[in-house]
Amino acid sequence: MFRELAWLFHMTIDSIVEGDLTFAQKSSQKALPASVEALFPDAERRRLLGSLSTYCSDTELYNIARELSEGSLELTVQAGIVRTESAACQEGRAHQESGICQEGRPRTGERKVSIPASLLGENTLRETAPYFAKALGEMMGNTEPGLRRIEELMRCPECGEKLSLGNKDENKISIVCKNNHSYDVTDGVVYFGSREIPGELWSLYMRNYQDYLREQRHPGNPRYQMGAVPCSEVRWQTLKKLRPRVILDMACGTCNGLKYDLQRINWPCLVIMADLSHRILKYNKRYFSEEMVNPYVDIVCLACDCAHLPIRDGCIDMVVSNGGFESMQSKMMDGFREGYRVLRPGGHAVYNISIVGDHTSENTKKWEYLYGTLDESYSLHEKLYDIEEWEQVCRSTGYAATETKEIYGELPAPEGDVFPFENEILQWMGEYLCVSEK
């Protein structure tokens, strides 16, 4: 029935289920510009271009139309069939060299079928259009679409002036301000000269892309999956409701938090990943474009200090942090205030935060004592907050309102005098997901 409704009302199934009429209006066909219309006498190709019109500017559409009509561009849908040996793989999914399937089984046969896009029906066109539009944008534009979109949101971290895309010579893109401060885009990452925290050298821990993939595929500490509804799902429900167009992930690391959402976002969206480590971002860029493509999402990576973002005041719809603020260690509160600064009025910060149960309880007192026995090398947080104290922090930062939801509570404190964890030293604390509105 949904398929029938989608057909009748020119809507996507998602927008019917979510009751999002604005999206339906936007996604219903906009008329083709006359210049494009004139190029095609045939209804098939007009329909194909019509499906792209929501995602492309008129100029982009015209350029695509021209190349199509000249015969220098061909759009097809590739269907693939892979046959593998049936025995289940013992090893897991680590190996991925060619000739081996994702689960590690050898391929015994492979066929590809190519279908001209002009033969596709209207519903299929609507579903494939964002994939085509994204790839076409990358092929035909000179710069990545993400960089073009972020251009107007950036400011120079040295002088505060506007930043814009500079000349692109010898395949080198840089971003410059009018005082000639210039930042290179290296391996797809805008590099603001940031260095990792001494003693926390992620780049040593992840020396190559294989190391990165191992980390990315590791299931992680089960403690962080606790709660009747895990944090990632609560965060996703919030994102889905607010449909932000521009998201900034603070101290994103390998993007373990936002990864869940990046697989689900189904509206056009720019995601800015910000971290000190150029190397992690370079690998994120590769991973999210090779293994986790979402045609609705453009990704831009900024290697910068999140306590001093190269982003203008009030232009971001949503700031997210998955343990990001806390990872900034002594700069945690600077990062939190910086997140507020870049949010637009009415925008939201969506983040998880470690919280103690109750400073006056025996359990919390015992944990605080044990935590206090750790030495400086652990870069301890000066203050551990309970949820009311944290709400107060949000108010004094300037947030108009903060919704908090407990994901799981503090662990029972151990007997004896020894702090039980060697790393992830906040894992005894409870976790809340907060949504703070500016």
Ligand SMILES: C[S@@+](CC[C@H](N)C(=O)[O-])C[C@H]1O[C@@H](n2cnc3c(N)ncnc32)[C@H](O)[C@@H]1O
């Ligand atoms: C464990 S990750 C945080 C988890 C991550 N948000 C996720 O969802 O997977 C820690 C990251 O914080 C980054 N970081 C620490 N201080 C920072 C700062 N001042 N600005 C930007 N990134 C920072 C580190 O480079 C590291 O990549």
Ligand SMILES: [Zn+2]
């Ligand atoms: Zn400058």
